[in-house]
Amino acid sequence: MKVLAIDTSNYSLGVAVINEEQVIGEYITNLKKNHSVRVMPAIEKLLQDCEMKPVDIEKIVVAKGPGSYTGVRIGVTIAKTLAWTLKxxxxxxxxxQVLAAGVGRYFGGGVSPLFDARRGQIYTGLYxxxxxxxxxxxxxQIILTTDWVKQLQSFEGKVLFVGGDLPIHRGAIKESLGDRAVFAEITEHNPRPAELALLGHDLPGEDVHTFVPNYIRLAEAEAKWLEAQRELK
Structure with a gap:
């Protein structure tokens, strides 16, 4: 089965095609550029280089968040459109999870991937x-970095931290966990779309029409609107 993976959930843009035996093609950049104008040309170029056509794709796997609200929305919208069009x-x-999969396979402890969520907060989990x-x-979840490392103090063993925003929070992590904190190399911070494709390769498809991103928290504009509505009541 040929699987196309799409990840625009953060600054990194990644697309890949895999089958049961190999990574056929993979494209990754880590640039502060508009994903909305770059992701479709990236997919087209990848398929062209792999000598494939859209009709050759048999499944779409997309990074559904958390991350950048706009970035997540772009990737999910394109993935849904392609899946619906190609049936x-x-x-x-x-x-x-994609970040964790890229570094944790041969690490014996826990893996805490993270994205910065502003105001001292991070999107993270433990794998x-x-x-x-x-x-x-x-x-x-979304949580203050200081609260997260306190929780991790009860975890037995070392914890590997990974993510492009790690430098922002590295000091707080190191101060709390000391030598139990392990930090991934810079070459490991970009989530690999091939890992994304592999994670979704054998999973059943979801309903295209009801599929929604996982933002974890509301976009700032939505949060302000809801707060304004509560004040009117």
Whole structure:
């Protein structure tokens, strides 16, 4: 089965095509540029280089968040449109899970992928490879970095932290966890779309029409609107 993966949930833009045996093609950039004008040309170029046509794709896997509100929305919208047009299954995978999968396969402890969520907060969760697969030990959430590392103090063993926004929070993590905190190399901070494709390869498709992103929190504009409505009551 040929699977197309799409990840625009943060600054990194990634697309990949895999089958049961290999990564056929993979494209990743980490640029502060508009994903909305770049992702479709990236997909077209990838398919062209892999000598494939859209009709050759048999499943779409998309990073469904959390992350940048706009970035997540762009990736999910394109994935839904392609899946509906091509009449193929659509699968959504946590953007944090993709990061964890890229570094945790040969790490014996927990993996805490993270994205900055402003005001001292991060999007994060806790994962670990167990019994041949990536297991979720703590669900994806938005939390103050200081509160998160306090929670991790009760976790036995070392914790590997990964993500492009890690430098923002590294000091607080190191101060709380000391030598139990392990930090991924810069070459590991970009989520690999091939890992995304692999995570969704064998999962059943979801309903295209009801599929929605997982923002974890409301967009700032929505939050302000709801607050204004409450004040009017």
């Amino acid at each position: 193929i299954p659509l699968v959504g995978i946590s953007s944090l 670990q490879f167990q019994n041949g697969g990536l297991q979720t030990l703590a669900q994806d």
